[in-house]
Amino acid sequence: MPAPTAPTAPAVSAPSAGADAEGGPSDDASTEVYRSVQNSLAFQRIRHSYRSFVFPVSGVFLAWYLLYVAAQAAAPGLMRTPVAGPVNVAWLLGLLQFATTFLLTWLYARNARTQRDRAALSLRWDTQDQLR
Amino acid sequence: MRTATPPPVAPAGDHHDLAVVLFAVIVLVTLGITFWAGRRRGGGADDFYAGGRDFTPLQNGFALSGDYLSAASFLGVAGLIALFGYDGVLYSIGFLVAWLVVLMLVAELVRNAGRYTLADVLALRLRRRKVRAAAGGASVVVTLFYLVAQMVGAGSLVALLLGTNSAEARTWTIVAVGGLMIVYVTVGGMRATTWIQIVKAFLLVAGSVLLTVLLLVRFHGDVAELMRQAAQHSGAGQRYLEPGLKYGKSFTSRLDFFSLGLALVLGTAGLPHILSRFYTVPTARAARRSTMWAIGLVGGFYLMAIALGLGATALVGSAEVRHANAAGNTAVPLLALVLGGGNGSTGGVVLFAVISAIAFATILAVVAGLTLASSAAFAHDIWAGAWRGRPRRTRGGRGVRGSRGRRALVPASRRARGGADAATGTTTAERTEDGAPVTTERQEVLVARIAAVGIGAVAIVLSLFAQQLNVAFLVGLAFAVAASANLPVLLYSLFWRRFTPRGAVWSVYGGLIPAVVLVAFSPVVSGTKVALFPGVDFHWFPLENPGLVSIPLGFLAGWIGTLTSPEPADPDRYAELEVRSLTGAGAA
Numbered sequence: 001m002p003a004p005t006a007p008t009a010p011a012v013s014a015p016s017a018g019a020d021a022e023g024g025p026s027d028d029a030s031t032e033v034y035r036s037v038q039n040s041l042a043f044q045r046i047r048h049s050y051r052s053f054v055f056p057v058s059g060v061f062l063a064w065y066l067l068y069v070a071a072q073a074a075a076p077g078l079m080r081t082p083v084a085g086p087v088n089v090a091w092l093l094g095l096l097q098f099a100t101t102f103l104l105t106w107l108y109a110r111n112a113r114t115q116r117d118r119a120a121l122s123l124r125w126d127t128q129d130q131l132r
Numbered sequence: 133m134r135t136a137t138p139p140p141v142a143p144a145g146d147h148h149d150l151a152v153v154l155f156a157v158i159v160l161v162t163l164g165i166t167f168w169a170g171r172r173r174g175g176g177a178d179d180f181y182a183g184g185r186d187f188t189p190l191q192n193g194f195a196l197s198g199d200y201l202s203a204a205s206f207l208g209v210a211g212l213i214a215l216f217g218y219d220g221v222l223y224s225i226g227f228l229v230a231w232l233v234v235l236m237l238v239a240e241l242v243r244n245a246g247r248y249t250l251a252d253v254l255a256l257r258l259r260r261r262k263v264r265a266a267a268g269g270a271s272v273v274v275t276l277f278y279l280v281a282q283m284v285g286a287g288s289l290v291a292l293l294l295g296t297n298s299a300e301a302r303t304w305t306i307v308a309v310g311g312l313m314i315v316y317v318t319v320g321g322m323r324a325t326t327w328i329q330i331v332k333a334f335l336l337v338a339g340s341v342l343l344t345v346l347l348l349v350r351f352h353g354d355v356a357e358l359m360r361q362a363a364q365h366s367g368a369g370q371r372y373l374e375p376g377l378k379y380g381k382s383f384t385s386r387l388d389f390f391s392l393g394l395a396l397v398l399g400t401a402g403l404p405h406i407l408s409r410f411y412t413v414p415t416a417r418a419a420r421r422s423t424m425w426a427i428g429l430v431g432g433f434y435l436m437a438i439a440l441g442l443g444a445t446a447l448v449g450s451a452e453v454r455h456a457n458a459a460g461n462t463a464v465p466l467l468a469l470v471l472g473g474g475n476g477s478t479g480g481v482v483l484f485a486v487i488s489a490i491a492f493a494t495i496l497a498v499v500a501g502l503t504l505a506s507s508a509a510f511a512h513d514i515w516a517g518a519w520r521g522r523p524r525r526t527r528g529g530r531g532v533r534g535s536r537g538r539r540a541l542v543p544a545s546r547r548a549r550g551g552a553d554a555a556t557g558t559t560t561a562e563r564t565e566d567g568a569p570v571t572t573e574r575q576e577v578l579v580a581r582i583a584a585v586g587i588g589a590v591a592i593v594l595s596l597f598a599q600q601l602n603v604a605f606l607v608g609l610a611f612a613v614a615a616s617a618n619l620p621v622l623l624y625s626l627f628w629r630r631f632t633p634r635g636a637v638w639s640v641y642g643g644l645i646p647a648v649v650l651v652a653f654s655p656v657v658s659g660t661k662v663a664l665f666p667g668v669d670f671h672w673f674p675l676e677n678p679g680l681v682s683i684p685l686g687f688l689a690g691w692i693g694t695l696t697s698p699e700p701a702d703p704d705r706y707a708e709l710e711v712r713s714l715t716g717a718g719a720a
Contacts, residue, residue: 034708047714058236066394088373094218101229101427124717
């Protein structure tokens with residue numbers, strides 16, 4: 001059913017493959033498949049593009065959020081500094097948290113769409129083919 | 133005073149009468165959805181736990197935000213902003229940023245690697261009953277804390293919205309809400325729960341947009357003027373717009389807020405009822421897109437909640453808000469009353485009743501989602517997985533502890549099911565091919581339904597005892613336990629090659645036990661006037677939220693457990709998890 005030549009096929013039809021993949025070959029054989037896929041260049045590219053985006057970005061947004069929260073305790077004077085009208089530094093940073101959250105969501109989605117999705121899908125069909 | 137509200141549909145009487153009518157409508161509509169969804173069920177586990185896995189990203193995005201935006205958010209955060217200004221804003225930001233953790237580190241991988249629960253993901257590589265039991269148990273504890281928070285909130289809130297404040301009204305509200313959520317879950321399963329979330333999220337967003345537009349029209353779109361007026365009517369002046377009104381009194385209270393902030397940002401990705409939502413869509417890509425919808429909806433909602441909180445202070449006044457409810461929970465309904473034209477006007481009455489009914493729908497939907505996640509953790513992980521041992525059956529029998537030569541754990545339970553029926557999720561294969569005393573899917577779903585009744589009953593009883601506890605605190609606590617017990621083990625399993633079963637068990641208990649123990653010896657339970665036992669004092673832990681200590685302990689315990697493991701990690705199992713989680717090969 002999964003066609004390796006159709007990486008753009010809607011993935012909706014795919015979920016069924018897992019159940020019988022487990023029922024087909026013996027455990028050792030499927031382990032071999034997973035090990036060989038894990039060692040393949042295609043997979044390592046996908047993993048690299050995922051991790052090299054996600055790990056640093058997660059570190060950055062967690063640090064940025066925790067610094068922002070810690071600043072209330074550590075530097076209340078700075079946070080009170082007026083910026084424009086009734087808006088002070090604290091409000092500005094808070095609104096920036098909203099902005100960075102939306103921005104990073106968009107960047108992550110773009111990265112996944114352009115760097116990983118196609119390769120991951122075709123590797124999925126390949127792997128499921130080997131498993132049956 | 134303009135009335136920019138829908139045409140009057142009810143006589144301009146006491147504004148609580150219309151609220152009662154709308155509450156009844158909400159109950160009838162949700163029950164209708166439940167029986168409609170329950171009618172279509174085929175009795176399969178895919179249907180009961182995962183709603184058939186055929187929801188679209190948009191639908192699931194609404195359902196995710198419906199699950200997430202509890203009454204504590206809708207009424208609580210806006211109320212905190214109305215009372216404490218900027219410190220309330222601070223509170224809402226943690227709830228939003230947490231979704232980046234879910235989006236980037238959890239959603240897609242969990243969708244690909246698991247079937248119904250958090251423990252499924254761990255069990256894919258760590259095939260031990262102990263791991264399943266630990267993760268399942270932690271999920272039940274987290275959802276129970278969360279459930280009690282919602283039901284306690286429901287009790288006081290509904291009583292307030294209906295205009296009575298008697299203890300009896302609160303008690304009966306808790307019992308009624310508990311009874312309804314049991315019906316939703318046992319009859320309708322995930323399909324009904326998801327549709328209830330979607331309807332509720334839509335109502336919540338629509339109601340917030342309506343109020344925000346009315347508010348901005350009132351201020352001619354001048355947000356700065358809104359902020360100035362809010363500061364003026366807050367009783368605190370400029371300090372209302374500065375940090376420290378609520379959390380700035382002492383170093384301990386600031387540290388407490390940091391602890392809460394940490395728990396909020398890391399806890400979301402460990403909440404069982406959020407994680408199980410990702411199984412209701414067909415693919416990891418759909419899981420990502422539903423998370424993006426959820427981030428948009430949750431972010432937009434909190435921006436509106438900030439405006440509404442400021443609006444409540446500016447138009448109603450902090451003193452009035454506090455007078456109606458000390459925690460500020462009725463700030464938004466009071467604002468609705470004013471925006472609709474004030475007390476006694478038709479517009480005000482209608483708007484007050486509508487917003488109250490939305491809050492009520494919010495409570496019902498969230499408790500349903502929690503009960504479902506809790507019963508899934510009990511039936512799928514503890515009963516079928518750990519106790520009956522179904523998911524770790526081997527072709528050659530049971531009892532061998534090695535991981536080699538063992539059938540794949542989670543999918544094995546379904547491996548006789550054909551591809552077609554796994555996709556539709558409507559049939560059950562009652563198999564006895566192994567000869568071992570197996571539990572069928574049908575039995576497991578039956579146990580899940582019974583568990584929903586049991587968990588619902590436990591939650592009702594606990595809520596009756598916990599009535600005087602602060603709702604926002606209970607939610608913060610649930611987040612802290614989720615971040616301490618569930619998140620470390622999940623991240624280690626997904627990303628750490630050398631992680632072992634002992635590391636997993638230690639990580640769960642190493643986060644769960646400190647979190648619960650520290651709370652037991654915190655000012656929340658004893659030693660203060662608002663504590664659970666105000667008469668005695670055995671507290672020695674200064675913070676109300678344990679996250680700052682228990683979250684690092686959870687990570688540390690998992691690390692030490694792994695380093696001291698007698699056996700190394702199984703590289704084969706990790707290969708399978710890694711390939712499956714990143715490509716979706718073999719995903720349910």
